[in-house]
Amino acid sequence: MKVGILGGGQLGRMLALAGLPLGLRFRVLDPGRDVAAAAVAEHVVGEYEDYAALADFVSGLDCVTYEFENVPVRTAEWLAQRVPVFPPPAALDVGQDRISEKVFFQKLGVPGPTFRAIGDRAGFDAALAAVGLPAVLKTRRFGYDGKGQRVIHDAAEAESAWDLLGGRPLILERLVPFQRELSILAVRGRDGAESFYPLVENHHRGGTLRKSLAPAPGLTPALQTLAERHASAVLRALDYVGVLAIEFFEWNGQLLVNEMAPRVHNSGHWSIEGAETSQFENHLRAGLGWPLGETGMPRPVAMINLLGLLPETPDVLAVPGAHLHLYGKAPRPGRKLGHVTVTASGSEELKTRLAALERQLPQEPH
């Protein structure tokens, strides 16, 4: 069977690496000439709205998935008329507009920060009054990794945020206090079976994920159950198939939803070594109608992104329990070039190993 992936980046690459042992073959569509997934998949070079390229791409495929959430919905729907597409295009549609996503969460009873949609300057002022400060102004569409957003603490910052982003459809969200950011990876099969990975704790730098700890330290069964209940509501509402990531803010045992991504997710990379079945394999199992794999983890792990600069490979491999994943991408400031998963027999050993790894990582200038 041949699986198509819209996007040929590292997520497509890791999907293919997980699927090849299952007897699957892969084809990616990506406008880039030199893409990470091309080492393990056929590569059709083309834009995502080029229907001639899409016809080339889909020919002979058994199903299609995607590795980024900004896939044009019309493209996903066009493909879905030809082969099964997972996750369902409706998930893209809901998630591509921050307002529709938040309204969707509200309807499902998944709590999140106060927000207001903004059309013009008057709307911005009204939103500031309704939401209060501190808040964060974001574009409604096509934001990722902290791009297209601005935090506002006072009137001066409100002005500069408006100068930067005004004129586009925006959303103002209350900046909620939180102790940490958590995410859950959920997976749902074609038959409706659901499975959940343990909540992980995420650490960002400059809006980009830098480190995930799995499971989240001090994770209680109550918190895990709460996250699973929220994720399950989303999965069922969308008749979802595949892996879904949901990010939360935690505040005193409460979870406020931040956003979701209808795909495999950077905060689930730890699952390659850390879980019984990786998010990549489970995404494929789900999409192909195969039984889901176990999501349990025998021991704590951590994942560190390699951003912008690469360490020397032997320096990483010298750290006990370090598992290196390079994406074959050329270094560029801030770019996700790879990640390292660190396994250990317990949380104390994990801390020691993680510290040893961090000493090997070149630091990018801020």
Add this chain to the structure above:
Amino acid sequence: MKVGILGGGQLGRMLALAGLPLGLRFRVLDPGRDVAAAAVAEHVVGEYEDYAALADFVSGLDCVTYEFENVPVRTAEWLAQRVPVFPPPAALDVGQDRISEKVFFQKLGVPGPTFRAIGDRAGFDAALAAVGLPAVLKTRRFGYDGKGQRVIHDAAEAESAWDLLGGRPLILERLVPFQRELSILAVRGRDGAESFYPLVENHHRGGTLRKSLAPAPGLTPALQTLAERHASAVLRALDYVGVLAIEFFEWNGQLLVNEMAPRVHNSGHWSIEGAETSQFENHLRAGLGWPLGETGMPRPVAMINLLGLLPETPDVLAVPGAHLHLYGKAPRPGRKLGHVTVTASGSEELKTRLAALERQLPQEPH
């Protein structure tokens, strides 16, 4: 960096799958047109003694390894004049002749069954007298998976064995009583660092490995130490680099060596999920001069070969802890088409899961 592999079968495929995340690229040389490794590596179609093909193959490579032990020694030596080749060609040389291999083990003090080299019929009769019955008659060279050998219990079987194999250089080995067959996977780095996987228990059918249990049930520290001492002697004597497999017969806590394979080995496939670092990754780490990865295993696992016929993928994946590895090869009687590794939290659960898996496997007619 680009690694060359002589042979494009499943071992080459799994080496590439292990090496791609480490940032490596691969090229295989194989006379077959449609080979398992081609999904994840460049493929130069050529014979192993075609020096024009070898020149094409080696151009731009950083090092070369091999996935089968019958690589012509001259080819390995020719390549070694151009790029580093691992394991060292001397290991091929010793291992390709069963007599030189057994003499090598003897010199190192690694005990094995009594044997005699046979040149002609008179030599065969002398060997029968010296070795005694039961015994096994084998070709000295190019045997694998039980091919080119015949067990002899009496005079009539001696005649039929001679009719089948006589005329070629042969070896007669005493058929020793044993409780089970065990193997150890050892790895040695360029710097001489050594590491060992736990002994595994192997079950064959018709001369072909069918199942491995890792670690070998009831494995004692004394037996593991004994196997490591033998393996270490072999590694050091050959100034070995890479993964080496050695097969033993166990009889009342004693180990008699059967044979070695200077490569990654079917009885180490469990290490992909079962060990901290797989044999494939450690073979590459060793050959590239990188630190070796940990060989420990957090829990017992089993590996079952898929021979000749393939089960339905969903039936395999429905078994908890089952990890499927298909090689992309067309089914053919007795052919190794893939394997399944089964993980479990303990040995009782492993038994239950293994039994569930075995019920899903189609049986080949005998």
